Amino acid sequence: MTRMKLFNSIRWRFLLIHIVSSLLTALVLLLGNLLANYILQFNKINAALVWVINHIGSMPVMVVSGAALYLFFYYMLSRPLVRYASEIADTLQLMENGKFHAPVPVQSPHELGLIASRANRVAEELNEYLREINHGLQEIAKGHFQYDIPVKPDHDLGEIAKSINEMSAQLHHSIQEERKAEKTKNDLITGVSHDLRTPLTSILGFLELIEKDRYFDEVELRYYIGIAYEKSVTLKKLIDDLFEYTRINNDMPLDLKQIDMNDFFRQLAEEFVPNLESAGVSCRVHAPDHPVIIKADGDHLVRAYENLISNAIRYGSAGKRIDIYIQEREDKAIIQVVNYGDPIPERDLPFIFDRFYRADKSRSKQTGGGTGLGLAITKSIIEVHGGTISASSSERQTCFETILPATE
Numbered sequence: 266m267t268r269m270k271l272f273n274s275i276r277w278r279f280l281l282i283h284i285v286s287s288l289l290t291a292l293v294l295l296l297g298n299l300l301a302n303y304i305l306q307f308n309k310i311n312a313a314l315v316w317v318i319n320h321i322g323s324m325p326v327m328v329v330s331g332a333a334l335y336l337f338f339y340y341m342l343s344r345p346l347v348r349y350a351s352e353i354a355d356t357l358q359l360m361e362n363g364k365f366h367a368p369v370p371v372q373s374p375h376e377l378g379l380i381a382s383r384a385n386r387v388a389e390e391l392n393e394y395l396r397e398i399n400h401g402l403q404e405i406a407k408g409h410f411q412y413d414i415p416v417k418p419d420h421d422l423g424e425i426a427k428s429i430n431e432m433s434a435q436l437h438h439s440i441q442e443e444r445k446a447e448k449t450k451n452d453l454i455t456g457v458s459h460d461l462r463t464p465l466t467s468i469l470g471f472l473e474l475i476e477k478d479r480y481f482d483e484v485e486l487r488y489y490i491g492i493a494y495e496k497s498v499t500l501k502k503l504i505d506d507l508f509e510y511t512r513i514n515n516d517m518p519l520d521l522k523q524i525d526m527n528d529f530f531r532q533l534a535e536e537f538v539p540n541l542e543s544a545g546v547s548c549r550v551h552a553p554d555h556p557v558i559i560k561a562d563g564d565h566l567v568r569a570y571e572n573l574i575s576n577a578i579r580y581g582s583a584g585k586r587i588d589i590y591i592q593e594r595e596d597k598a599i600i601q602v603v604n605y606g607d608p609i610p611e612r613d614l615p616f617i618f619d620r621f622y623r624a625d626k627s628r629s630k631q632t633g634g635g636t637g638l639g640l641a642i643t644k645s646i647i648e649v650h651g652g653t654i655s656a657s658s659s660e661r662q663t664c665f666e667t668i669l670p671a672t673e
Contacts, residue, residue, distance in 0.1 A: 275346070278346060282342040285338070285342060286342060290331050290335045294327060294331055294334070297330065356384070357384060391422070394417065394420075394426075397415060398422065405433045405436075410433045410434070413430050413433075416430065464499045467496045468496045468497055468500070471492050471496075474489055475489055475493075506642060519561075519649065520562050520563075521561060524558070524561050524563055527552040530550045531550055531552075537574055540578055544578050544579075547585065547587070548586070548588075549587070551588060551591065553591065553592065557671060565650075568642065568643075570643075573602045574587065574602060577606075580663075581606030584605025586604075586605065587602065593671055597671055601666045602665045603665075605661070606663065608659055609658040609663055614657075618643075653667070653668050654667045
């Protein structure tokens, strides 16, 4: 088999063409020489031949004739190989232009045939893989973004398929985010409409009673005015919180400065003394001996932790104390605001940072209400500073934990 492959080599083909061309040239020259000697025997027709021999010489004539004959025979015998190479080149040109469906004819087992066979195999694999990629693109165009095109490792088209899959996943994520944003917008409008309408309805109702003089005396009049005023305050707070929430969630600019969280919470606790005394609650700040420095916007950070402390006073007054723990661990500032009042129901815990969500509607009314935006605002402020917030609650305590990047 190896010997057959050796003799089927194109190198041996050209060597054989060379040998055959040489033999045919020698044979024709021999026959020509015999024919010339035969012609010289006839005096009437040998004048031209005698002139050539006498003036040019027989040897130069033999050399020129032999060279011309050799080139002729070599051209004719190598012509099929050259034509086959041209066919392969033409087909490869079509493949270069992106037409992989035209196979190269495989005519012989030598190197040209091997090139044709491998070119056909490459074209077939490319054509098949391109069909898979095209099918995947058609599926993605139909909205089937979960469809993954098979990715062949160490393959240039495999990199394209991988990029298409990543693009499809990103597009699917973007569409989901857009749908989520649309739902969020609709929920926000619904929540705002409901929460604005409730106090506004009360205000309009009591003002209508006053406008139509439907009260018995000045005491009842002042009572109606008082209720309308309280509802107006609630309405203003809701509008202020709503404005704050939308401002935070629309790429608000931050005035970042270095803040020592130990001093920050000691000062914040001092500002809450009147509220704490009114509710009969004490507040303790547990801080490490060294400063815990973060880079943040102080005004917005105050708003975030005011909401947490106010929430702890409002719903944790039964526990009579609030503990604020400040820690620094692995370049993170960890702050825990803990109260010991009634626990947050387990079913409500995952939703307390949602807009307009109140864990206990009746308790909210009893404790002075709330817009339902406080914890949502806090979460947005913490996240815009690159941090996270979470909550846990048990019969013993309720803890709100924030984690912010610390600086050296």
